[in-house]
Amino acid sequence: xxxxxxxxxxxxxxxxxxxxxxxxxxxxxxxxxxxxxxxxxxxxxxxxxxxxxxxxxxxxxxxxxxxxxxxxxxxxxxxxxxxxxxxxxxxxxxxxxxxxxxxxxxxxxxxxxxxxxxxxxxxxxxxxxxxxxxxxxxxxxxxxxxxxxxxxxxxxxxxxxxxxxxxxxxxxxxxxxxxxxxxxxxxxxxxxxxxxxxxxxxxxxxxxxxxxxxxxxxxxxxxxxxxxxxxxxxxxxxxxxxxxxxxxx
Amino acid sequence: xxxxxxxxxxxxxxxxxxxxxxxxxxxxxxxxxxxxxxxxxxxxxxxxxxxxxxxxxxxxxxxxxxxxxxxxxxx
Numbered sequence: 001x002x003x004x005x006x007x008x009x010x011x012x013x014x015x016x017x018x019x020x021x022x023x024x025x026x027x028x029x030x031x032x033x034x035x036x037x038x039x040x041x042x043x044x045x046x047x048x049x050x051x052x053x054x055x056x057x058x059x060x061x062x063x064x065x066x067x068x069x070x071x072x073x074x075x076x077x078x079x080x081x082x083x084x085x086x087x088x089x090x091x092x093x094x095x096x097x098x099x100x101x102x103x104x105x106x107x108x109x110x111x112x113x114x115x116x117x118x119x120x121x122x123x124x125x126x127x128x129x130x131x132x133x134x135x136x137x138x139x140x141x142x143x144x145x146x147x148x149x150x151x152x153x154x155x156x157x158x159x160x161x162x163x164x165x166x167x168x169x170x171x172x173x174x175x176x177x178x179x180x181x182x183x184x185x186x187x188x189x190x191x192x193x194x195x196x197x198x199x200x201x202x203x204x205x206x207x208x209x210x211x212x213x214x215x216x217x218x219x220x221x222x223x224x225x226x227x228x229x230x231x232x233x234x235x236x237x238x239x240x241x242x243x244x245x246x247x248x249x
Numbered sequence: 250x251x252x253x254x255x256x257x258x259x260x261x262x263x264x265x266x267x268x269x270x271x272x273x274x275x276x277x278x279x280x281x282x283x284x285x286x287x288x289x290x291x292x293x294x295x296x297x298x299x300x301x302x303x304x305x306x307x308x309x310x311x312x313x314x315x316x317x318x319x320x321x322x323x324x
Contacts (some may be wrong), residue, residue, distance in 0.1 A: 037277070042263060043253035052267035056276045063280075102283050109279055113272040201253055216284065223291035230298055243302055 009088045011229045012238050018222045025222070029215030036208030044205050053117045058206055060110040062213035063103045067135060068170045070100035070217060074142070075167035078160035090156045091232060093163065094146065095224035099217060101139035108132060119183060127180040131173045138166040 007013040040058035047054040074096045080089035111129070112122045123129065142159045149155040177186040189196075190203045233239045257263040266273040 039253065041273075041277070042255055042257065045253075045256055046267065051269065053269035053272055055266070055273055059276055059280050099287060102287065106279060106283055110276040113276045117269050117272055216287075220287040220291070223288070224294075227291050227294045227298060230295070234298075234302065243299070 009086050011088055011091065011233050012236075014088055015226055015229050018226060022219070022222065025215060025219055029212055029219055032208050032215055033212035036205050036210075036212050039205035040209060044202055047202075050118055053114060056110050056114040058209045060107060060114060061206060062210045063107040063110060064132070065210065066213050066217050067100055067104035067107050067132070068173060069214075070096055070103055071135060071138070071163070071167060071170050074100060074163045078163035081156065081160050082164070087232070090160070091228045092221065092225050093160070094156075094228055095221045097139055097142045097146070097159070099220045099224070101136065101143060103213075103217070104132065104136040104139055108136065124183055126183045127176040128173060128182050128184040131169060131176050134169055135166075135173060138162065138169060142166075 008017065036058060041055055044055070044058075046052050074093050077089040077093035077096065080086050081093065108129075111132075115124075116122050142162050145159040145162060146155050149158065176182060177184055188198050188203075190198045190200075192200065194200065230239060255263075264270060264274075
């Protein structure tokens with residue numbers, strides 16, 4: 001296990017190991033997403049109050065979890081980079097920031113599109129909505145910091161510090177529905193039987209979408225990180241050899 | 250749990266999403282944009298990187314001597 005982690009810390013090994021995972025990961029993700037979306041849109045029963053617009057939740061919840069999870073991972077990578085100076089951690093965090101920003105934007109937009117027919121408003125300055133908007137600004141700030149410095153090292157450190165400080169906000173988002181009186185509902189209780197509030201026929205497709213979004217997240221991070229590795233390691237022998245062979249590039 | 254049934258009477262019914270078609274389909278549409286964009290961007294960046302490396306001339310200025318020798322051996 002430690003050796004495996006150690007290997008992932010080397011750009012060359014990360015590149016080679018992910019070459020083999022891309023295809024199966026794409027397939028698994030594609031199937032999970034297709035099943036989740038088709039089931040959620042067409043086969044899950046309508047909500048007795050919200051009707052069909054609740055089907056947006058099948059994307060809203062996974063993207064929300066993704067946006068928060070991505071930030072925690074970003075902070076972990078930032079810590080690894082700051083403490084141990086692992087270059088790979090920085091390359092990965094460079095890839096996480098835009099994907100996390102996308103997930104956060106989608107979470108806000110889908111929430112807004114669900115809020116309009118359900119709450120009667122696209123937006124409200126509710127604790128959870130506001131803290132999620134701050135999360136988006138944090139992502140954008142981290143991306144902006146990257147390009148604000150000429151020195152790559154300073155840019156990497158500055159964005160790492162912002163990620164480490166900003167991760168507090170993830171906990172604020174998570175507990176916001178408990179700490180404050182919010183319009184946004186708390187976590188849904190899932191029941192195992194069909195006579196509960198949220199029966200399996202409602203939440204099983206959500207699980208497919210949830211794991212599908214995790215798959216997409218990993219896939220996008222890997223794809224972006226691989227390009228970062230090529231750029232960063234362009235002078236090294238193994239990249240040059242690959243370029244010469246033009247095989248599996 | 251029995252197998253789930255299709256919840257709509259007709260395809261038109263499905264598209265209208267109980268009157269909230271705009272909200273539901275816009276959400277799923279935005280999600281589709283996210284997927285396509287994030288597959289396209291790394292692929293485009295990669296192509297750009299390869300083009301730039303080609304323009305610089307692989308095997309001329311950046312390749313180390315060892316790499317060159319290896320290549321000749323293989324050729």
